[in-house]
Amino acid sequence: MSDKLLSAVAVLLAALIAGLGLFWHPEAxxxxxxxxxxxxxGDFTLQSAGGPxxxxxxxxKVVLLDFGYTYCPDICPTALAATAEAIEQLEPDERAxxxxxxxxxxxxxxxxxxxxxxxxxxxxxxxxxxxxxxxxADVARRYGAFYARQPADTAGGYVVDHSADLYVVDRDGxxxxxxxxxxPPVRIASALxxxxxxx
Amino acid sequence: MKKLSVLAAGLGLCALxxxxxxxxxxxxxxxxxxxxxxxxxxxxxxxxxxxxERDVRVVRASNPASRITELHTHLxxxxxxxxxxxxxxxxxxxxxxxxxxxxxxxxLIDLKAPLQEGGRLPITLEFADGSSLRVEAPVVxxxxxxxxxxxx
Numbered sequence: 201m202s203d204k205l206l207s208a209v210a211v212l213l214a215a216l217i218a219g220l221g222l223f224w225h226p227e228a229x230x231x232x233x234x235x236x237x238x239x240x241x242g243d244f245t246l247q248s249a250g251g252p253x254x255x256x257x258x259x260x261k262v263v264l265l266d267f268g269y270t271y272c273p274d275i276c277p278t279a280l281a282a283t284a285e286a287i288e289q290l291e292p293d294e295r296a297x298x299x300x301x302x303x304x305x306x307x308x309x310x311x312x313x314x315x316x317x318x319x320x321x322x323x324x325x326x327x328x329x330x331x332x333x334x335x336x337a338d339v340a341r342r343y344g345a346f347y348a349r350q351p352a353d354t355a356g357g358y359v360v361d362h363s364a365d366l367y368v369v370d371r372d373g374x375x376x377x378x379x380x381x382x383x384p385p386v387r388i389a390s391a392l393x394x395x396x397x398x399x
Numbered sequence: 400m401k402k403l404s405v406l407a408a409g410l411g412l413c414a415l416x417x418x419x420x421x422x423x424x425x426x427x428x429x430x431x432x433x434x435x436x437x438x439x440x441x442x443x444x445x446x447x448x449x450x451x452e453r454d455v456r457v458v459r460a461s462n463p464a465s466r467i468t469e470l471h472t473h474l475x476x477x478x479x480x481x482x483x484x485x486x487x488x489x490x491x492x493x494x495x496x497x498x499x500x501x502x503x504x505x506x507l508i509d510l511k512a513p514l515q516e517g518g519r520l521p522i523t524l525e526f527a528d529g530s531s532l533r534v535e536a537p538v539v540x541x542x543x544x545x546x547x548x549x550x551x
Contacts, residue, residue: 270435270437270438270439271438271439271440272482273432273434273438273440273441273442273482273504273506273507274432274442274473274482274500274501274504275473275480275482275500275501277432277435277441277500277541278500278501278541278543280541281540281541281542281543282543285542285543314437317435317436317437318435318436318437318438321435321436322435322541346478346479350481352482352483352484353484354469354471354484354506354508355466355467355469355508355509359481359482359483361479361480361481361482362479362480363478363479363480364478364480365478380478381478381480381501382501384543384544385543
């Protein structure tokens with residue numbers, strides 16, 4: 201009796217192994233890096249010091265999108281310095297096919313004029329834009345950028361909690377890459393090149 | 400003669416006992432980030448080392464360039480950066496506190512005048528025992544890496 205049970209188990213195991221051998225073909229993934237879930241993104245129009253700026257204005261160019269605020273003394277300067285260093289690594293013909301937008305999520309304190317001064321300090325190619333609280337919230341939501349004004353016991357009055365990813369938008373206006381805060385400039389530049397050369 | 404050496408030893412012990420926090424602390428690689436024009440705030444960073452056998456605590460910082468100086472940190476939670484003031488920065492005996500972008504920093508709020516690249520800013524750290532230490536921090540442009548490339 202127990203011999204029968206044992207042979208039944210053996211047959212089942214053999215069938216399982218044979219099945220695995222036949223139907224399971226583990227292969228190295230085509231892209232070894234995990235692909236982060238990309239947000240829907242989409243077009244928007246916000247205000248710069250030089251007038252309205254629409255994402256659609258840059259169709260045909262690759263756009264690097266960054267969310268932040270000028271009062272941010274640490275995370276945003278690091279992100280914008282990384283953006284500036286990545287831009288410097290691009291060849292002139294690559295720069296001509298590229299744009300960088302810094303979206304302020306703190307429109308109460310960041311006027312377009314103030315944003316222009318702020319972004320120009322890092323690189324003249326970076327355009328600072330913002331809009332009404334509703335507009336900014338809509339854009340941030342569609343790109344999966346998180347921000348929340350927090351009361352804090354600081355002389356600054358309040359702080360803004362925020363995500364600090366960079367978004368790469370391709371020539372057709374689609375989000376094709378999301379780069380975590382702290383991504384080295386050389387990897388930002390290669391992500392931009394990839395978006396420029398992908399058909 | 401013997402009395403003298405006893406006296407000297409006694410004085411030495413006293414000196415050890417009353418050694419201030421600031422005397423046991425050293426600061427390595429301090430720098431202030433050059434603030435963009437009209438920016439209200441910027442950060443100062445450094446490594447604070449405690450060579451003593453007692454924990455020390457930085458309770459306050461001050462500098463002549465900003466009207467307000469606060470101690471801040473950043474919490475990273477699920478990709479969200481949260482900057483928060485902290486009441487103090489603790490440095491364990493024999494340990495160090497690393498103030499760097501994305502983490503602990505001395506926050507300079509409401510700058511009286513723009514900082515000058517290449518300039519130096521004296522920052523005074525005040526410890527829990529009331530002693531203090533003055534640090535000369537060079538002003539450097541923000542970089543993507545934590546540490547400026549062109550260290551003076």
